Amino acid sequence: RILQPVGALAAISSFLVPRGAAAALLAAGWLLVCALAGLAGLLPAASLGFLAVGGAWLVAYRGALALGYSPPIVELTATHFHYAGFAATLMSALAYSVLRSRISAAAGLLVVIGTPLTAAGIATGTAALTVIGPILLAAGLLTNAALTAFLIAPRQPNRARWLLIVSSLAVVVPMxxxxxxxxxxxxxxxxxxxxxxxxxxxxxxxxxxxxIGLAGWSQA
Incomplete structure (x- = not known):
């Protein structure tokens, strides 16, 4: 908790200098926070694993390490693992902790499986992975959004309820x-x-x- 703002500041600072060694060093501050969070085990293991992967890709992007991909792909991969990976998996885990149902468990599993498959499809260009990964990810996210909006949000205090509903509705179109x-x-x-x-x-x-979804969960 103490290191998180420092790591976030380091990540932001990495965008204020040209891509290269200095930017990579700054981005590594966020990677360190991500790795420590994963080791601490305070959050579900899968979401923390994705967080660490996202931090590593951020270092690669800010360090101008192409890794065989164009800079936009490296940047989007870092973003993908922070949001589709960490945030979505964390919210799926929170939903399951409330519902303890097979449907919520399956939705979370689809998110966990779909996230790396989507990245693998981008990395390899394999047609099957390119399509299957996003479909699994979308199915998991949309199922979790529906469960949150209809079964979890109505039980929450007013502010948390509306934040969770807005978050659940907002994910439909982009997915x-x-x-x-x-x-x-x-x-x-x-x-x-x-x-x-x-x-x-x-x-x-x-x-x-x-x-907005994480803000809602923080007040639930």
């Missing part, structure tokens, strides 16, 4: 766009371009779903 974008990489169907996807899919998931 459907994500599946469409992935499918368009394999099949001849229309989709948004990468830049627009980053703005729409990325920002809605990061702010409206993850940030």
């Amino acid at each position: 459907l766009l994500g599946v469409d974008y992935a499918a368009a990489r394999v099949f001849p169907i229309p989709s948004l371009d990468l830049r627009t996807m980053a703005l729409v899919h990325g920002d809605l998931n990061a702010v409206a779903y993850a940030l």
